[in-house]
Amino acid sequence: MIASFLQALVNGTLAGAVLALPALGFNTVYAVLRFPNFAIASLATIGAFAGWIANVLWGWPAPAALVVAFVIAGAAGAATDALALRPLRPRGAIMAAIGSVALDLLLQNAVRFGFGNDPRGYNLPVFRDWQVAGIAIGPQEVEDAGLALVAMVALFLLLRFTRIGKTMRAVADNAALAESKGIDPARVAWIANSVGFGLAGIGGMLVALDTSLDPLTGFRVLLSIFAAAVVGGLGSIPGAVAGAFVVGIGEEFSTLFLAPTYRTAIGFLAILVVLSFRPRGLFGERAY
Amino acid sequence: MVDYLASLAVFAGLYALLGLGLNLVWGLGGMVNLGLAGFFAIGAYTSALAALHLHFPLVAAALSAMLLAAASGALLAVVTARLKGDYLAIVTLGFAEVIQLIASNEIWLTNGTDGLSAIPAPGRGALSPLGFDLASAGIVWVVAAAAAAALGRLSAAPYGRVLRAIREDEMVARVAGKNVLSFKISAFAASAAVMGLAGSLYATYDGYVAPDSFDVLVTLLVVLAVTAGGVGRMQGALLGGVLVVALSEGTRFLGGLLPGLSALQMASLRQGVIGLFLLLLLRLRPEGLLPERMRVHPLNDQGGKIR
Numbered sequence: 333m334i335a336s337f338l339q340a341l342v343n344g345t346l347a348g349a350v351l352a353l354p355a356l357g358f359n360t361v362y363a364v365l366r367f368p369n370f371a372i373a374s375l376a377t378i379g380a381f382a383g384w385i386a387n388v389l390w391g392w393p394a395p396a397a398l399v400v401a402f403v404i405a406g407a408a409g410a411a412t413d414a415l416a417l418r419p420l421r422p423r424g425a426i427m428a429a430i431g432s433v434a435l436d437l438l439l440q441n442a443v444r445f446g447f448g449n450d451p452r453g454y455n456l457p458v459f460r461d462w463q464v465a466g467i468a469i470g471p472q473e474v475e476d477a478g479l480a481l482v483a484m485v486a487l488f489l490l491l492r493f494t495r496i497g498k499t500m501r502a503v504a505d506n507a508a509l510a511e512s513k514g515i516d517p518a519r520v521a522w523i524a525n526s527v528g529f530g531l532a533g534i535g536g537m538l539v540a541l542d543t544s545l546d547p548l549t550g551f552r553v554l555l556s557i558f559a560a561a562v563v564g565g566l567g568s569i570p571g572a573v574a575g576a577f578v579v580g581i582g583e584e585f586s587t588l589f590l591a592p593t594y595r596t597a598i599g600f601l602a603i604l605v606v607l608s609f610r611p612r613g614l615f616g617e618r619a620y
Numbered sequence: 621m622v623d624y625l626a627s628l629a630v631f632a633g634l635y636a637l638l639g640l641g642l643n644l645v646w647g648l649g650g651m652v653n654l655g656l657a658g659f660f661a662i663g664a665y666t667s668a669l670a671a672l673h674l675h676f677p678l679v680a681a682a683l684s685a686m687l688l689a690a691a692s693g694a695l696l697a698v699v700t701a702r703l704k705g706d707y708l709a710i711v712t713l714g715f716a717e718v719i720q721l722i723a724s725n726e727i728w729l730t731n732g733t734d735g736l737s738a739i740p741a742p743g744r745g746a747l748s749p750l751g752f753d754l755a756s757a758g759i760v761w762v763v764a765a766a767a768a769a770a771l772g773r774l775s776a777a778p779y780g781r782v783l784r785a786i787r788e789d790e791m792v793a794r795v796a797g798k799n800v801l802s803f804k805i806s807a808f809a810a811s812a813a814v815m816g817l818a819g820s821l822y823a824t825y826d827g828y829v830a831p832d833s834f835d836v837l838v839t840l841l842v843v844l845a846v847t848a849g850g851v852g853r854m855q856g857a858l859l860g861g862v863l864v865v866a867l868s869e870g871t872r873f874l875g876g877l878l879p880g881l882s883a884l885q886m887a888s889l890r891q892g893v894i895g896l897f898l899l900l901l902l903r904l905r906p907e908g909l910l911p912e913r914m915r916v917h918p919l920n921d922q923g924g925k926i927r
Contacts, residue, residue: 368706370713416899423906426652429709430843431902433654437840438895441888448884555717558710566706593725600714607699607707 335466340584342467348580349477350542352484353535354553355560355572357528360487361409363504363567364524367425370432371412372532372557374439376550379405379533380540381443388455394541397454398479398534405533410525412439418521436551444547451544476538483534484573487527491569500524504567552596556583559599563606565613574614578602626753628865630825633760634818636861638838639845640767640854641814647852647912648780649807650787652705655696655712656842658719659689659812661834663819665723665730668739668829678742682820689816690809697808701801716839723831735830739823756825763821764858767814772854783807784852837891841868844898850908859909867897 354376361369382404386397412435420431459471491497502510503520511517532550540549559579564571579602583595590598606613638656645651653659663685670676670684696715700708723730730736744752774780785793786800794800823829845864849856871890875881881889 362706368710416903419903426650426705426709427902427906429706430652430654431899433713433836433843434840434895434898434902436895437837438892438899441892441895444888445885445892555714558714562707562710566710591725594721597718597721600718603711603714604699607703607711611703611707 336588338465339467340588341581342469343473344581344584345577346470346473346477346580347542347584348577349480349484350535350538351553351556351560351580352573352576353480353538354532354550354557355535355564355576356484356487356569357530357532357535358557358561359564359567359569359572360500360528360531361524362561363569364500365413365421365428365521366507366567367421367428368432368558368566369409369413369417370429370554371409371417371436371439372529373550373554374436374443374547375405375409375412375529376532376536376539376553377443377547378408378439378536378550379530380536380545380549381447382533383537384452384454384540384545388452391455394454394456394475395479398537401533401537402483402530403533405536406526406528406530408439409529409532410522413525414518414522418518440547440551447547449546451546453545454541456541473542476541480535480538483531487531487569490527496523500527555596556580556599559602562603563613565615568613568615571613571615578614623750623753626750626757628869629757630753630760632861632865633757633764634822634825634861635842635845635864636764636858637760637767637818637821638815638842639849639857639860640764640771641811641818642842642846643852643854643857644771644774644814645807645811647846648775648783648787649804650705650783651697651804651808652709653712653808653811654709654836654839654843655714655716655719656815657834657836657838658712658716659693659815660819660822660838661716661719661723661829661831662689662692663816664823664829664834665736665819666816667820668736668823669729671740671824672736672738678824681824682817685816685820686813687816689819690813693812694805694809697805701804713836713839716834716836720831720834723834730831733831735828736823737828739827739829741824741827744827756821760821760825763817764861767817768854768858771814775852775854779803837894840894840898844894844901846908847898847901847906848908850910850912851906852912853908853910856908856910868894 354372358372379401383397383401386392386400387394416435417428417431420427456472461468461470491501499515499520500523502515503517507517536550539553543549556579560575561572563578564575579599582602583598586595586598638660642653642656645653666688667681667685670681676684696711700711724733743755747755782793782798782803785796786803790800841864845860846857848863849858849860871893874889874893875886
């Protein structure tokens with residue numbers, strides 16, 4: 333009993349670290365542009381496929397392939413936002429959100445058109461699980477979580493110490509004031525989208541490494557991403573990380589007493605509970 | 621050919637009905653519902669199960685479908701009513717996913733991904749297949765027209781005026797002494813009930829329900845119907861239902877233009893076109909073909925434009 337408890341805690345922590353990346357991406361974009369961009373699901377998938385091309389077709393190792401996932405997903409996210417969603421934003425957050433669902437459908441089907449529905453695998457060495465005090469720990473999962481942590485630290489350093497990060501925080505804090513100080517909102521939107529969806533792309537590939545790669549890879553974790561973002565506080569950067577660990581561990585514990593197919597429904601339950609008792613999430617809506 | 625058109629007419633009427641539900645809550649109340657496929661599914665499954673296991677007649681099955689859909693709509697509205705619309709968008713989208721998950725996994729109740737079949741419908745045995753399609757199209761369109769008329773009345777009534785006031789400025793409505801929360805919850809529940817009714821008619825007509833009929837594509841098609849017809853205009857949803865079916869059937873003919881595609885590529889092209897079409901529509905003609913007519917006070921007339 334205690335062993336399965338600890339096992340769930342370990343698995344949940346590792347899963348939470350991976351989930352934190354798309355959740356950070358979602359909240360980074362929300363903090364700057366002030367609407368939920370649902371296209372994050374297919375952009376995570378696009379990142380996973382870009383990484384697959386680098387890893388399987390070009391023979392690159394996983395960390396290098398993750399860089400490709402970041403670049404392609406970030407570029408695709410920033411370009412599609414500028415093309416399709418920016419013109420909708422003056423009509424309100426809801427219009428942009430609806431547009432992003434349509435964009436998600438478009439991108440998901442573009443991937444399906446090109447790659448088909450059959451699941452694919454990456455070209456990675458398979459390791460035997462480590463056994464520590466009766467708990468099985470997968471080296472691949474540990475490496476994934478480690479890579480996710482590196483990406484998270486990079487984002488914090490970017491936001492905290494660079495001029496770009498300062499600009500993004502200024503817009504998140506007060507967009508009108510930032511604009512009056514000469515910060516170009518379109519440029520900040522490009523940066524926030526590139527960084528946010530780039531992280532989603534890395535997250536998508538890490539999820540695909542652990543599960544499977546097909547056009548719905550990102551969509552399957554969408555509910556968990558929402559849950560992490562809302563539990564932590566919509567638009568909050570530290571909140572996304574905290575929310576991801578809460579949701580990751582919660583989903584893993586749920587498998588102790590629920591059918592594993594319902595693990596993503598736990599995220600939805602977490603959303604309802606948090607909105608009922610702490611509507612602004614654990615960390616509130618302040619970005620940073 | 622006639623039976624094909626008759627079955628298209630049924631689906632156009634169902635989309636119109638779903639569009640009316642969305643128009644009530646989004647067009648009038650300014651609250652988005654990206655999980656309407658979930659309410660549609662609740663209506664379809666409730667009605668199917670009531671007819672299959674409890675032998676409810678059509679009207680009783682439809683009423684129970686509306687009731688359950690309304691109750692779940694009210695629950696979601698209660699949780700999100702005090703928050704910004706973003707939360708409602710996220711929660712409703714997630715809700716539809718969870719409903720699909722439950723429909724796929726609670727095999728004892730829903731028969732899982734195999735779906736429920738042989739759902740009884742009055743007249744299916746007595747009429748020829750064509751006669752059944754035509755009768756169904758007639759019933760669905762009578763229901764849709766009645767719902768459009770009723771919601772049109774509601775929208776002109778004080779209730780609709782308050783909803784529009786909440787949409788434009790919640791604070792003003794509150795200052796005017798309106799209980800914003802209860803208006804939001806009741807509108808959301810009523811709209812979910814209309815969607816549940818559409819689900820019940822769908823299950824009865826089709827005789828078969830399965831989880832994959834209730835994915836996010838349905839939601840997008842209905843958003844497309846409402847946007848095309850005109851957000852806030854009830855007749856617009858009727859027009860929108862017809863347009864959406866024409867569009868999604870029209871994309872079938874893309875195959876003739878682009879030979880050499882696999883069936884899967886064709887299917888993804890069709891879905892992609894629908895996403896693209898909605899994006900273009902939101903961009904180029906967001907007020908729809910039948911824009912909402914706003915009465916503007918003469919002292920505040922800026923050309924009668926709505927923002």
